[in-house]
Amino acid sequence: MNKLLKQTLLATVAAGVVATAQAETTMVIVSWGGAYTKSQQRAYHQPYMDANPGITIVNDDSASEGASKLRAQVEAGNVTWDLLDAEAPNAITLCDEGLVEEINFDKDLAPAPDGTPASVDFGKSLVSDCFIPQIAYSTTLGYRSDIFDVGPTKMADVFDLKKFPGKRALEKRPDPNLEWALIADGVDPKDVYKVLDTEEGIDRAFKKLDTIKDQVIWWTKGSQPMQLLADGEVAFGSGYNGRLFEAIEVDKQPIKMLWDAQAIQLDGWVVPKGAPHKEEVMKYLRFATDTQRLADQAKFISYGPLRASSAPMVGKHADLGIDMGPHMPTAPANMKGAIFYDFEWWADNKDDLAERFESWLAK
Amino acid sequence: MADAEAETELITTADGIPLKQALKKALWQRKKTALLLVSPLFLFVLITFLIPIFDMLTRSVDNSIAGEQFPSVVVEIQRWDLDSSEIPDETTFQALFKDFKAGAERKTISRLGRRLNYEMSGMSGLFRKTARKIKKLEAPEAATEVMIAIDKKWGKLDTWRLIKRESGNYTNSYYLAAIDAEKLSDGSLAMKAEDRQVYVALFWRTIRLSITITILTILLGYPIAYLLATLKTKTSNMLIILVLLPFWTSLLVRTSAWIALLQKEGVINDILVAIGVLNDDSRLAMIHNEAGTIIAMTHILLPFMILPLFSVMKTIPPSWVRAARSMGATPFTAFRRVYLPNTIAGIGAGGILVFILAIGYYITPALVGGTKGTLISNFIAYHVSTSLNWGLAAALGTILLLLVLALYILYDKVVGISNMKLG
Numbered sequence: 181m182n183k184l185l186k187q188t189l190l191a192t193v194a195a196g197v198v199a200t201a202q203a204e205t206t207m208v209i210v211s212w213g214g215a216y217t218k219s220q221q222r223a224y225h226q227p228y229m230d231a232n233p234g235i236t237i238v239n240d241d242s243a244s245e246g247a248s249k250l251r252a253q254v255e256a257g258n259v260t261w262d263l264l265d266a267e268a269p270n271a272i273t274l275c276d277e278g279l280v281e282e283i284n285f286d287k288d289l290a291p292a293p294d295g296t297p298a299s300v301d302f303g304k305s306l307v308s309d310c311f312i313p314q315i316a317y318s319t320t321l322g323y324r325s326d327i328f329d330v331g332p333t334k335m336a337d338v339f340d341l342k343k344f345p346g347k348r349a350l351e352k353r354p355d356p357n358l359e360w361a362l363i364a365d366g367v368d369p370k371d372v373y374k375v376l377d378t379e380e381g382i383d384r385a386f387k388k389l390d391t392i393k394d395q396v397i398w399w400t401k402g403s404q405p406m407q408l409l410a411d412g413e414v415a416f417g418s419g420y421n422g423r424l425f426e427a428i429e430v431d432k433q434p435i436k437m438l439w440d441a442q443a444i445q446l447d448g449w450v451v452p453k454g455a456p457h458k459e460e461v462m463k464y465l466r467f468a469t470d471t472q473r474l475a476d477q478a479k480f481i482s483y484g485p486l487r488a489s490s491a492p493m494v495g496k497h498a499d500l501g502i503d504m505g506p507h508m509p510t511a512p513a514n515m516k517g518a519i520f521y522d523f524e525w526w527a528d529n530k531d532d533l534a535e536r537f538e539s540w541l542a543k
Numbered sequence: 544m545a546d547a548e549a550e551t552e553l554i555t556t557a558d559g560i561p562l563k564q565a566l567k568k569a570l571w572q573r574k575k576t577a578l579l580l581v582s583p584l585f586l587f588v589l590i591t592f593l594i595p596i597f598d599m600l601t602r603s604v605d606n607s608i609a610g611e612q613f614p615s616v617v618v619e620i621q622r623w624d625l626d627s628s629e630i631p632d633e634t635t636f637q638a639l640f641k642d643f644k645a646g647a648e649r650k651t652i653s654r655l656g657r658r659l660n661y662e663m664s665g666m667s668g669l670f671r672k673t674a675r676k677i678k679k680l681e682a683p684e685a686a687t688e689v690m691i692a693i694d695k696k697w698g699k700l701d702t703w704r705l706i707k708r709e710s711g712n713y714t715n716s717y718y719l720a721a722i723d724a725e726k727l728s729d730g731s732l733a734m735k736a737e738d739r740q741v742y743v744a745l746f747w748r749t750i751r752l753s754i755t756i757t758i759l760t761i762l763l764g765y766p767i768a769y770l771l772a773t774l775k776t777k778t779s780n781m782l783i784i785l786v787l788l789p790f791w792t793s794l795l796v797r798t799s800a801w802i803a804l805l806q807k808e809g810v811i812n813d814i815l816v817a818i819g820v821l822n823d824d825s826r827l828a829m830i831h832n833e834a835g836t837i838i839a840m841t842h843i844l845l846p847f848m849i850l851p852l853f854s855v856m857k858t859i860p861p862s863w864v865r866a867a868r869s870m871g872a873t874p875f876t877a878f879r880r881v882y883l884p885n886t887i888a889g890i891g892a893g894g895i896l897v898f899i900l901a902i903g904y905y906i907t908p909a910l911v912g913g914t915k916g917t918l919i920s921n922f923i924a925y926h927v928s929t930s931l932n933w934g935l936a937a938a939l940g941t942i943l944l945l946l947v948l949a950l951y952i953l954y955d956k957v958v959g960i961s962n963m964k965l966g
Contacts (some may be wrong), residue, residue: 248931276671278650347807397831398914412808528668531660534930539741541914542922 205460206236211265213241214403215426219480220265222498224468231467235460244401247274250452254279259454262461265314268307268446269526275310276527280450281458282309288462290470292489301471305446305486307523312469313448315483318509318518319356320442322409322424323416326434334517335441338416339364339392346415349405352398354537355526356443357418359519361388363441373522382533386540398541409435421509425482429500429507439514445521446486482507596944603937606714609706612655613642617710623703625730630703636686639697640677647674661932662716662726663705669696701728717938742919742939746946749918752836753901759841760848760897761890768852768889773861786849794843798910801839805830805911831913839911844900848893855889891958899947919943 209225211217217239225237240261242249247270253259266274274280283289285306289298299306305313323332328344337344338360350357359372365388367375375381397414399405405417406427417435421442427433449469455461467473474485475493482504485491494504505511509518554562610617615638623631646652656670676693683689691698708726709716719725719732723740727733734740767786771779789797804810807826815821829835859882867877905920912918919939926936 245928248929251931252928273653276650276653276674411806413806528671531657531667531930532664535664536739538922538925538930539739542741542745542917543738 204234204236205457206238207262207457207460207464208238208240208260209263209265210240210243210246210261212243212402212420213239215423215430215481216402216420216483217241219422219477219483222480223477224464224473227473228464228467235464237464246270250274250279251277254453259452260456261452262455262457263465264450264452265447266311266450268311268313268448268521268523269530271311271448271450272308272523272527273530274450275308279453280310281453281455283312283451285312288466290466292471292487294489296489298469298487301487301489303488305448307446310450311446311448312450312465313446313486314469314474315447315477315485316444316508316510317447317483318421318442318444318514319351319418320421320424320509321416321418321438322405322427322435323438324409324412324414324434325436327412327415331436332416332438333440335360335438336364336366338438339388341392341395344415347395347397347408347413348392349397349399349408349414349417349419351405351418352400352541354530354533356519356521357389358382358385358533359443360441361385363517363519364388369441369517369519372519373525376529377525382536386536389540406433409433421507422481422483425507429497429502439509440517441519442509442514442517443519443521444509446523447483448486478504478508482509484508484510599937599940602933603717603941604713604715605934606658606709607712608655608658609710610712612646612652613639613706613710616642616706620703620707620710623707625704625707628700630687630698630700633685633687636690636697637682639690640682640686643673644677644680644682647677659705659709661720661935662709663701665696666702666705669694669702673697704728704730714934717934718942720935721938721942742922745917745919745922746942749902749920749943750946752833752840752916752918753898755837756840756844756901757894757898759837760845761894763841764845764848764852764893765886765890768849768856771849771853772856772859783853786846789843790846794906795910797843798839798907801835801842801911802830805835805838830911831916833912833916835911835913836908836916836918839907840901840904843907844897847896847900851892851896852886852889855886855892859885887958891954895951895954898950902943902947 209220211220221239225239229235229237243265246264246266250259250261250264251274253261264280271280275282285299285302286297289302289312291297292301302313305316307313321335321338323344324346325331327346332338332340332344338348358376362372362375362381362385363369365384376385397408399408399417402420402423405414405419406423408414409417409419409427410431410433416438421437424435424437428435428437449465451458451461451465469487471487471489471493474487475490477483478485478490478494479496479498485494494508496502497504506513508514556562556565616635619635619638620631623635643652646655652674653667653670656667656674659670660667673690673693680689687698696702705728708730716726721742723735723743724732725735771782771786774782802809806812807828809830811829812821812826816823816826821827829838863881863885864877867881868874872880902918903920904918905924908916908918909921909924912921920943923936923939923943926932926939
């Protein structure tokens with residue numbers, strides 16, 4: 181064999197061996213994309229990767245289909261995700277079905293700086309044995325501030341096509357559209373789930389949704405309503421309050437928030453059963469859910485951290501320098517008329533209502 | 544007699560082997576080589592096409608989950624009569640308690656709840672609730688009372704009729720759901736309530752839209768293909784690139800471009816308002832509805848019509864039309880009697896290609912179709928990836944496959960498949 185060729189081959193093989201020896205752990209973390217993933221990247225992922233050179237974190241933006249894709253992965257026996265960002269009701273369902281790991285909160289998670297154990301620090305937001313809370317967010321409405329002389333103030337205005345004409349962008353799923361329909365129909369936010377628990381209540385909600393059905397563009401990804409609002413395609417758009425904050429304050433779009441009847445929900449992590457790098461993920465979680473990190477995330481997006489010890493540390497936006505307090509869904513002014521999402525109720529009824537909602541849509 | 548003849552006239556090769564055998568052997572060698580050569584393709588088709596289709600067919604009737612989660616209940620329930628006016632006996636309830644507790648500890652029982660929920664709403668919630676409570680309980684003396692105390696639905700006849708009905712390894716309920724029918728609690732079949740019917744209407748819409756799109760691609764593609772076929776090769780090659788260019792662009796990019804063009808505040812509406820054709824309030828809704836699906840899909844599928852048409856038209860000598868004209872045919876008659884019949888093969892090939900592609904399309908309708916322009920494939924995708932009702936998705940897919948095959952056979956009967964030409 182040619183000597184040069186031999187040397188080249190040897191060098192290649194050697195390089196291959198060295199590369200394998202330095203092989204990095206690549207963790208796939210599934211989240212919601214857009215502004216939200218960006219805030220996690222800056223508050224959790226980047227600091228963690230800086231401190232642990234052997235770890236690479238890859239973002240996957242398919243959390244909106246997270247629960248179903250994870251089921252598919254488990255059924256096919258090929259789990260490729262290490263960590264999944266999930267809403268509380270989905271986390272409850274996944275936990276019930278044994279698709280995600282149970283967490284020992286005090287052992288697996290860091291205590292607060294003053295030594296308070298994690299389970300106390302997270303308090304009421306621990307809604308399932310598998311769910312590690314991160315933030316409280318809300319699904320609320322934004323509207324174009326440049327088309328109405330007198331802006332809308334309440335949920336009923338969203339269903340009032342005469343006073344506030346124009347298209348509405350709503351999320352293509354039953355919640356919280358059914359709750360909103362009932363509130364617009366005059367139900368007190370406190371009684372929403374009592375009414376929804378009856379067949380007549382559900383009929384009433386769908387009937388109210390019928391009145392605006394022609395004017396609705398249904399979205400499936402959090403970025404779509406922001407685009408539709410920015411393009412002026414819709415007058416109202418439902419969205420996550422952090423995305424709306426970004427569109428209003430960072431992108432300076434002519435959009436205003438309608439906080440009335442915002443649906444406050446919890447979002448957090450679940451660890452898939454059979455995650456390829458479980459050990460590394462648990463180390464990462466201990467870091468990413470400590471008091472400082474949760475408070476840091478609020479510098480990049482207007483979602484409220486769920487540790488009691490993080491709340492006082494929420495300050496100003498990292499780039500804009502504005503005070504984040506009033507932009508949190510949990511700010512007192514925004515809380516008037518808010519709906520507290522009933523996780524158990526949705527976990528029990530989601531399958532039925534999702535099916536009914538889909539057939540209602542296809543009509 | 545034939546034997547006697549063969550024996551007397553036996554011809555052998557130089558080394559004494561009968562010629563017939565030697566020939567057979569040589570032919571077999573060649574066949575073997577041919578088989579070896581096709582085997583990679585055959586395996587590929589088998590693994591990527593035939594096995595998945597077979598898997599889909601079995602999934603659409605598979606109900607093995609009942610036996611997996613309720614191993615003793617499905618045995619005990621055999622003794623119970625569907626028409627009985629009383630709920631099953633204590634032994635069955637003991638079996639239910641045992642299976643349920645085991646399933647709750649494995650954390651797999653709610654999968655069966657989800658399965659039964661397809662048949663009767665509320666079952667998913669019932670299973671989840673029972674699983675939560677049963678974990679804390681020990682095997683009781685009177686399982687009947689304990690289960691009914693957990694939820695009174697366990698004492699309802701309808702619950703047990705459903706469990707009995709769906710206790711086999713196979714089920715037809717996915718197919719029933721796929722045609723908007725359901726089994727009533729007494730076992731008879733009926734159509735679902737008007738406001739719950741979805742799929743039959745969607746199948747019709749899918750066929751109607753696919754036919755519309757196919758006709759539109761013929762109307763738009765025919766003149767273009769004619770132009771390409773009659774121009775000088777140099778110019779037509781240039782123009783063919785324009786036809787192929789969209790082929791090389793990502794489907795998502797093309798679809799997003801249509802969104803930018805067609806939306807209310809989009810380019811087309813802006814231009815129409817600027818030149819005064821439209822008022823600012825009466826902008827056209829061309830997207831998030833049926834029109835959006837038709838426009839975007841016609842554009843995306845157009846090359847599949849133009850290319851077969853072009854290659855067929857290329858083979859028609861221009862002298863034929865000239866000959867017809869010289870014998871006194873008007874241009875239209877010459878086209879109708881001479882040119883058009885010769886292009887039928889291309890129309891057939893392009894038509895069937897576009898139609899079959901259109902009937903299974905889902906990305907474009909999902910993005911531009913809104914709720915009025917979505918097709919059956921969007922629901923198949925929804926059940927595969929969102930609701931995870933794979934059985935129903937498989938049943939819908941199987942019906943769609945049969946529908947395409949039926950239309951193909953119809954096409955063969957009317958036009959004749961041998962008349963199809965791709966070039």
